[in-house]
Amino acid sequence: MKSAEMLVRVRQGDPMALAKAITLVENRKKDYKNLLEGIYPLTGKALKIGITGSPGSGKSSLIEKMIAGLKAQGLPIAVLAVDPSSPLTGGALLGDRLRMIQHSNDANVFIRSIANRGHLGGLSLSTHEIVDLLQASGKEIIIIETVGVGQSEVDIINVADVVLMVLNPDSGDEIQIFKAGIIEIADIFVINKSDLGGSDNKIGEIRNYFATTAKPPLIFATSVKENKGISELLAGIKQFQQEESGRIDEKRANIKRNYVEKIVAERFREEMRLDSGIADMLQTAAAANPFQLADRIVQKLKTGGIHDKKN
Numbered sequence: 130m131k132s133a134e135m136l137v138r139v140r141q142g143d144p145m146a147l148a149k150a151i152t153l154v155e156n157r158k159k160d161y162k163n164l165l166e167g168i169y170p171l172t173g174k175a176l177k178i179g180i181t182g183s184p185g186s187g188k189s190s191l192i193e194k195m196i197a198g199l200k201a202q203g204l205p206i207a208v209l210a211v212d213p214s215s216p217l218t219g220g221a222l223l224g225d226r227l228r229m230i231q232h233s234n235d236a237n238v239f240i241r242s243i244a245n246r247g248h249l250g251g252l253s254l255s256t257h258e259i260v261d262l263l264q265a266s267g268k269e270i271i272i273i274e275t276v277g278v279g280q281s282e283v284d285i286i287n288v289a290d291v292v293l294m295v296l297n298p299d300s301g302d303e304i305q306i307f308k309a310g311i312i313e314i315a316d317i318f319v320i321n322k323s324d325l326g327g328s329d330n331k332i333g334e335i336r337n338y339f340a341t342t343a344k345p346p347l348i349f350a351t352s353v354k355e356n357k358g359i360s361e362l363l364a365g366i367k368q369f370q371q372e373e374s375g376r377i378d379e380k381r382a383n384i385k386r387n388y389v390e391k392i393v394a395e396r397f398r399e400e401m402r403l404d405s406g407i408a409d410m411l412q413t414a415a416a417a418n419p420f421q422l423a424d425r426i427v428q429k430l431k432t433g434g435i436h437d438k439k440n
Contacts, residue, residue, distance in 0.1 A: 155243060168265040177271045178292075178293060182294055185297075188274050193232070204269045205269050257388045294319065323358065324354050349361055349365055
């Protein structure tokens with residue numbers, strides 16, 4: 130399928146074309162840049178919900194219940210489950226889609242696992258691009274589930290309009306999130322598996338952390354097992370979207386700036402890979418002053434890099 134035809138079909142909401150477009154972008158295949166350039170300007174403003182939390186907190190099971198609630202509202206939904214990359218193939222290791230399989234045959238629901246490609250921030254550049262592809266295809270709600278590994282989760286703030294942090298009542302993971310600073314990126318806290326008991330203690334810990342702030346945090350207790358608290362959570366997300374619309378617009382502007390910076394950084398890395406002169410410079414790195422060597426490489430890139438006919 131040519132990129133021009135693929136673009137038309139993506140804009141028409143064709144799930145097969147969307148899946149092929151995501152593969153094209155994720156694997157950096159030929160014409161992926163032309164495809165991405167063709168989706169702008171984006172016609173819609175999908176609400177992007179980032180969901181983070183430690184492994185085992187029940188993120189995927191919670192998303193499954195959220196999908197059911199959102200489907201009842203007739204909203205076109207997409208889910209990106211960002212998985213750790215295989216060290217051998219670079220592909221996604223986990224199968225989070227299996228937990229959501231009952232929704233996969235719904236024409237209004239698109240579910241995809243993508244790899245984090247080893248990015249310490251938890252998300253690769255292609256995550257931003259895939260989110261925009263989903264918006265171009267007409268999705269109104271995009272849920273991004275992160276890997277769920279400690280401090281690497283903070284990058285979700287550079288993709289999502291609203292960030293949900295999923296915790297368990299008795300997990301003890303509050304120590305990690307407090308010291309890592311991850312707690313500051315959350316807009317809404319979800320105490321999942323509340324049927325286990327101890328939710329009130331966890332809610333108290335979070336409220337104490339924010340005791341000196343002007344606005345108390347939004348906290349919801351949910352139980353996937355008992356199907357409780359899901360509708361309240363969805364209503365809370367909608368309330369946040371309405372009441373914090375100005376902040377969401379500001380976040381979206383910051384997200385776009387961050388995205389552009391990542392594109393520029395990727396382009397420079399690509400220039401470095403293709404420039405034999407820079408490759409020769411890097412061969413001397415072991416004995417070189419790293420700052421001086423970096424200055425020389427930057428200067429070479431600024432003056433044309435591989436496009437400089439003198440080199």
